[in-house]
Amino acid sequence: MSSRPTIKEVSKIAGVSFKTVSRVLNNEKHVSEETRRRVEEVVARLNFRPSHAARTLAGRRSFQVALLYDNPSPYYVYHVQTGAQQRCSELGYRLLLQPVDSQSPDLVSNVMALIDEAHLDGVILSPPVTEIPALLDELDRRGLPYVRIAPGARKEAGMAATIDDVAAAREVTEHLIGLGHRAIGFIRGLDSHVSTWERLQGYREALAAHGIAFDEDLVVAGENSFTSGGEAARKLLERRPRPTAIFAGNDDMAAGVLAAAHESDIDVPGQLSIAGFDDSDLAKAVWPPLTTMRQPVRELAYAAADLMLSPETGQQVTLEHKLMVRATTGPAPR
Amino acid sequence: MSSRPTIKEVSKIAGVSFKTVSRVLNNEKHVSEETRRRVEEVVARLNFRPSHAARTLAGRRSFQVALLYDNPSPYYVYHVQTGAQQRCSELGYRLLLQPVDSQSPDLVSNVMALIDEAHLDGVILSPPVTEIPALLDELDRRGLPYVRIAPGARKEAGMAATIDDVAAAREVTEHLIGLGHRAIGFIRGLDSHVSTWERLQGYREALAAHGIAFDEDLVVAGENSFTSGGEAARKLLERRPRPTAIFAGNDDMAAGVLAAAHESDIDVPGQLSIAGFDDSDLAKAVWPPLTTMRQPVRELAYAAADLMLSPETGQQVTLEHKLMVRATTGPAPR
DNA sequence: CTGAAAGCGCTTACAG
DNA sequence: CTGAAAGCGCTTACAG
Numbered sequence: 001m002s003s004r005p006t007i008k009e010v011s012k013i014a015g016v017s018f019k020t021v022s023r024v025l026n027n028e029k030h031v032s033e034e035t036r037r038r039v040e041e042v043v044a045r046l047n048f049r050p051s052h053a054a055r056t057l058a059g060r061r062s063f064q065v066a067l068l069y070d071n072p073s074p075y076y077v078y079h080v081q082t083g084a085q086q087r088c089s090e091l092g093y094r095l096l097l098q099p100v101d102s103q104s105p106d107l108v109s110n111v112m113a114l115i116d117e118a119h120l121d122g123v124i125l126s127p128p129v130t131e132i133p134a135l136l137d138e139l140d141r142r143g144l145p146y147v148r149i150a151p152g153a154r155k156e157a158g159m160a161a162t163i164d165d166v167a168a169a170r171e172v173t174e175h176l177i178g179l180g181h182r183a184i185g186f187i188r189g190l191d192s193h194v195s196t197w198e199r200l201q202g203y204r205e206a207l208a209a210h211g212i213a214f215d216e217d218l219v220v221a222g223e224n225s226f227t228s229g230g231e232a233a234r235k236l237l238e239r240r241p242r243p244t245a246i247f248a249g250n251d252d253m254a255a256g257v258l259a260a261a262h263e264s265d266i267d268v269p270g271q272l273s274i275a276g277f278d279d280s281d282l283a284k285a286v287w288p289p290l291t292t293m294r295q296p297v298r299e300l301a302y303a304a305a306d307l308m309l310s311p312e313t314g315q316q317v318t319l320e321h322k323l324m325v326r327a328t329t330g331p332a333p334r
Numbered sequence: 335m336s337s338r339p340t341i342k343e344v345s346k347i348a349g350v351s352f353k354t355v356s357r358v359l360n361n362e363k364h365v366s367e368e369t370r371r372r373v374e375e376v377v378a379r380l381n382f383r384p385s386h387a388a389r390t391l392a393g394r395r396s397f398q399v400a401l402l403y404d405n406p407s408p409y410y411v412y413h414v415q416t417g418a419q420q421r422c423s424e425l426g427y428r429l430l431l432q433p434v435d436s437q438s439p440d441l442v443s444n445v446m447a448l449i450d451e452a453h454l455d456g457v458i459l460s461p462p463v464t465e466i467p468a469l470l471d472e473l474d475r476r477g478l479p480y481v482r483i484a485p486g487a488r489k490e491a492g493m494a495a496t497i498d499d500v501a502a503a504r505e506v507t508e509h510l511i512g513l514g515h516r517a518i519g520f521i522r523g524l525d526s527h528v529s530t531w532e533r534l535q536g537y538r539e540a541l542a543a544h545g546i547a548f549d550e551d552l553v554v555a556g557e558n559s560f561t562s563g564g565e566a567a568r569k570l571l572e573r574r575p576r577p578t579a580i581f582a583g584n585d586d587m588a589a590g591v592l593a594a595a596h597e598s599d600i601d602v603p604g605q606l607s608i609a610g611f612d613d614s615d616l617a618k619a620v621w622p623p624l625t626t627m628r629q630p631v632r633e634l635a636y637a638a639a640d641l642m643l644s645p646e647t648g649q650q651v652t653l654e655h656k657l658m659v660r661a662t663t664g665p666a667p668r
Numbered sequence: 669c670t671g672a673a674a675g676c677g678c679t680t681a682c683a684g
Numbered sequence: 685c686t687g688a689a690a691g692c693g694c695t696t697a698c699a700g
Contacts, residue, residue, distance in 0.1 A: 340692095340693055340694085341693065341694065342693080342694095352693090352694085353695090356694070356695065359694095360695085384693080384694070385692085385693055385694065387692085387693080387694090388692070388693035388694035388695085389693080389694055389695075390694090391692090391693080391694070391695090392693075392694045392695040392696075393694075393695050393696080394695085394696085
């Protein structure tokens with residue numbers, strides 16, 4: 001590293017004490033306009049950049065937070081990162097993007113190590129890292145600020161940015177019911193995701209509200225992946241009477257259903273309607289384009305970072321979902 | 335933050351000087367086995383984690399590098415991150431995942447600010463951040479180590495992990511030629527990506543090698559996106575004689591071609607063969623599954639990090655590509 | 669093999 | 685509004 005200027009050199013050239021430079025850098029009060037201007041001019045001319053390590057060591061804050069994630073979907077991770085990153089950088093924080101293994105017995109200790117080593121000021125948890133009681137407890141014990149994105153368990157506790165999964169799934173189901181479908185298959189996602197159960201609940205509520213009996217045989221377990229969606233679809237399509245619509249718990253599985261339909265020469269949406277959940281990049285890349293529930297992942301992450309870093313925002317926020325009606329859903333066949 | 339133990343407390347309890355604790359932490363020579371064991375035991379018991387900020391400030395290295403990216407594909411970003419992250423953490427480095435705006439006039443100064451503030455030991459550049467001469471020059475001037483993933487310009491300079499895009503595109507084209515196709519359309523990617531031109535070159539070389547005249551009308555510009563792939567396909571399908579195969583410069587565009595074919599009721603691969611490039615997550619989620627050239631993104635990033643951090647590895651490495659023949663390519667119609 | 673001193677580049681109280 | 689002192693938690697030479 002070439003020799004960078006330090007706060008002392010800046011102060012010498014500006015003709016003030018280095019403490020005054022520090023004040024200017026931190027936008028503190030009690031600096032005369034003229035002094036401030038002079039210091040800023042020198043800072044710019046020397047291209048001075050304060051050492052993050054020194055600030056962290058000397059100060060009581062590191063201006064550094066981490067986003068913890070453990071999600072197999074590139075789409076999801078990318079958008080969560082982008083949203084959180086944006087709000088953090090707007091507020092002058094650095095965001096460490098930290099993949100973790102939420103299944104590991106060392107998870108809590110690994111996260112604590114990161115917190116200590118990096119002097120983190122807080123952490124942002126994304127699903128399914130949101131659902132680990134031992135982690136939440138330890139964070140609480142330490143008094144370290146944290147915020148959760150779309151948490152399932154302990155919903156009311158602490159800071160969180162969410163959508164209403166139950167209502168969203170209800171709307172998808174009602175869209176199908178509105179098209180005349182009565183035998184609607186449902187493919188659940190991973191057991192460990194609380195959203196899996198909430199979406200199932202929304203599906204059931206919609207059926208009940210329209211006087212359609214719940215049929216256990218029409219619910220099949222998937223694993224949030226394309227492959228598992230296809231397998232689940234094949235099971236559902238063997239049921240008699242055959243379902244005229246399938247609602248998959250996420251877009252990857254819905255794409256799997258669509259491929260299975262193509263394979264069996266089942267016309268979509270003529271003979272089978274398909275709906276997904278997420279509005280991921282996939283939804284518009286398959287054919288026909290997928291009807292799906294849009295989940296504002298990037299906005300959720302942005303809001304989460306905001307909740308944690310600007311205290312005046314409050315504790316919880318619920319964002320809007322939106323049904324994207326495309327071409328995989330249509331009137332039920334007679 | 336609860337009061338964490340420091341190196342001094344560890345040393346007091348272990349009954350040695352704090353310098354000795356530092357030696358143990360850094361795995362230095364000249365510590366008796368017994369002393370080492372005793373210190374390690376106290377470190378573990380207190381759950382001591384050295385302050386990264388203090389190490390960075392006092393030492394001449396930060397054990398911190400950054401991955402710079404500016405790519406619209408979640409798939410690409412996710413895998414680049416994963417590969418680089420893995421090698422860095424294996425080697426005891428922290429990796430900062432840093433999105434940048436490669437079009438911004440402030441790019442160089444923003445990157446230099448990051449380097450200074452974080453005391454970076456090096457940077458990993460992914461496309462298209464690899465192609466900015468001003469950035470490379472400034473890094474060279476500073477003598478800061480950097481490595482490039484799949485660089486286009488100045489290929490031979492410095493450290494780099496690449497694949498042979500020309501050869502890979504040639505193989506895709508030869509696969510199509512081998513199936514009897516003669517009128518093969520080609521959809522280029524973004525102009526700013528050097529790989530765009532290399533893949534075009536590979537396409538031309540394959541044609542030439544098999545005595546097929548190059549037809550400018552069969553090459554259309556795309557923008558690496560699903561939508562642009564569909565538009566390009568529509569243009570190509572108006573050509574007479576109509577091409578019997580289309581090779582798209584990436585999978586997103588290939589998915590667009592596939593959707594356009596579905597829309598026009600063109601049977602794939604019966605009437606039209608389609609090949610992509612990347613083997614992204616998309617390739618297996620569309621129907622029929624896409625024939626494509628696998629680019630080992632994650633391995634490239636892993637190798638790049640390795641080149642930079644383990645000096646003995648050498649300067650450059652070229653990884654293998656692999657043609658994934660799936661279901662969108664078949665014999666040319668008569 | 670082990671230790672005492674100096675210093676990395678800042679912020680935090682404390683003065684004036 | 686401005687400054688001098690102390691210290692954050694480590695590593696780097698330098699001794700012995």
